[in-house]
Amino acid sequence: MQGPPHIQSKSLSAQIYAQLKYQLMAARLQPGDRLKIRDMAQSLGTSETPVREALLQLVRDGALEMKPGYYIRVRRLTLQEYVELREIRLLLEPHAAAKALQNVDDAFIAELEQVHETLIRAELEKDYPTALLANYEFHFSVYRRSEMPQLIEILERLWVQIGPLLNFLYPFGHPSYDGPHQHLNVIAALRNRDADALADAFRDDLIEGGRSFLKYLESIEPEKQP
Amino acid sequence: MQGPPHIQSKSLSAQIYAQLKYQLMAARLQPGDRLKIRDMAQSLGTSETPVREALLQLVRDGALEMKPGYYIRVRRLTLQEYVELREIRLLLEPHAAAKALQNVDDAFIAELEQVHETLIRAELEKDYPTALLANYEFHFSVYRRSEMPQLIEILERLWVQIGPLLNFLYPFGHPSYDGPHQHLNVIAALRNRDADALADAFRDDLIEGGRSFLKYLESIEPEKQP
DNA sequence: CATAATGAGATACATGATATATCAAATTTA
DNA sequence: TAAATTTGATATATCATGTATCTCATTATG
Structure with a gap:
């Protein structure tokens, strides 16, 4: 976007x-x-x-x-549908990231850090629309470097399904940062040119980012959303 | 279909x-x-x-x-696009198969063998439309058991992109069966309830099935198809 | 209280008008 | 004369408008 x-x-x-x-x-x-x-x-x-x-x-x-x-x-995603989408993303996104590594240079990593800072700032200010877009940009600016346009198309479709749900849940369930932000692991892995670590960082980001959403979704699932 | x-x-x-x-x-x-x-x-x-x-x-x-x-x-797929689609399928289809295993019973395996026989017969008779549909049915009747409807949707989209190319190439490049057909490995893995072997069998089928297509595509790529 | 009729609102489809890309022939130009 | 350019005809997709049909909610009715 x-x-x-x-x-x-x-x-x-x-x-x-x-x-x-x-x-x-x-x-x-x-x-x-x-x-x-x-x-x-x-x-x-x-x-x-x-x-x-x-x-x-x-x-x-x-x-x-x-x-x-x-x-x-x-569309209203059910809990089950959300879990399935996450499972699919776990198969694809780490792979896209690993493939992207070969096309990453220092200038790109610097840009990515900027995007991450925008994300953090927006979250602090509770400007969730900006935060969501920054998060999107963080992920896809990496994926785009994979030079796999059809894979990116698939990922865009997955994200556009999840988007509205995140819009709804973000204020309640955005990641809490007990530990360091997973995006920092992404950046470190890029710096080290370590494909495995990069894939793992995206995997962890996905799982951790989803955890609080999941918890919240489970709590409201019976009654459904408005 | x-x-x-x-x-x-x-x-x-x-x-x-x-x-x-x-x-x-x-x-x-x-x-x-x-x-x-x-x-x-x-x-x-x-x-x-x-x-x-x-x-x-x-x-x-x-x-x-x-x-x-x-x-x-x-759409005309370029060689590069075909290769990318195969790469994506390799990430998704073995996973779908492994997930399907838990919902497979003996009756299903028997049906699947029937489908495979239809495929073999059609290939011998050079009835390629029937062979293609049987191959589709073989794969997707397994995938459908994964109970991951959204994953199946994605796979359908991938197949519908590749379909016409296969229609075009099948007479030239359909698998040659030096060894046993990979579908037999699929059936064996299902019988043994072995998820890893099942995933591998689909992976191998995809790679082997694509090999001759690839070779043919490479040979005609410069001049493009009609 | 359950069921059937009725009406409002929105989508689905058919039809018609417009714009634009392509191709080929004619014209100009080197 | 040959090549390149312009120009017009044709075919096609694109969009606007009008009509029909479907779904649901409300109300009437047995």
Whole structure:
């Protein structure tokens, strides 16, 4: 999600799709939020067709759910679905990171540290949308260096499914930092050019980052989210 | 791809999407084949809107490629893209198989042997569409037992990207069986309830199955496919 | 209290209009 | 004369608009 979307010279469907994806990642939308084609078309100043097409793409991505003749809303992940997504991410993300290592230079590591600082600052200030975007940027700026575009596509789809849930849970369950932040292990591993340590650092970040979310999800699962 | 598509009581887009997906897996379409919205709408007896929507889904899946104002055609994978997809599959498919093991019983193994026999018979008779579908069925009937629906979704998307290429290459490059077929190792591992052996068998099947494709792809890559 | 009819709201689809990319032929130019 | 460029015709996707249909909630009814 590189900056706010100012796309041009693409089809309208594609532009709307990109906008929505950004909103899903940037804490603008929460699980269960309903999206109405007609309203969106009006507020965007377009017709319903491209809106509908963009929404259908996101349904396919698993970010939205649709009851055919009736409504479209931001998908609500069950606890079980969240766990499954995490399991898949554990298979893919450490691998992407390890592959990225060969394309990492010192300048990149410096940039990454900047992103991490932005994340920490935003968390302290309780600016969760910024924190979420910084976390996204931290992970994907590494993954992108893997030069595996199709793997990155898959990972983007996984993240856009989880995004709204994080938006909802972040204030309650963001990592607590008893120990050092896992991102620092990532940076250290990059410095040492140690692929195994790098993969492990991402694995740990995923597990630790998810732990508090999981705990919270378990506690509210019976009653479901609003 | 369970049998020919006779879908009902779904949205038109979804029906058309399912049909196209089937055709992509069943050797009806080859890389580079062009798909025209208007023609398809006419031959299906529907309007253009649902056709376009179905095609857009498949573009999103990576099965089709589209030059925005101009054409839509079956995607042509480059050698590099094929290799990347195989790398991703190697991360996911053995895992899915291992997870499936706990839900496998003897009746299932017997069914799987039937599917494998269908595959072998079809290959001998050079009935490649049937062989491809049987191979699909062999793999996914195992994966489905993993009870990881989202992982299976991802795998389906990977296969639908590769499908047309296999349709094109199968006559040239289908596995040669110097040794025993890897599917037999799969069945043996299932019988022994050996998760590691099962994962390895799928890994080997993927690598061996891809080897001859790769060789062929490399030989024609410079000039590209028709 | 359970069930059936009714109505509002939203999506799904069909139809029609517009814009744009490509290709080929004609024209210009070296 | 040959090459390159322009120009126009054609085909196609894209988007807008209008209509039909479906789902659910509410209310009426047995």
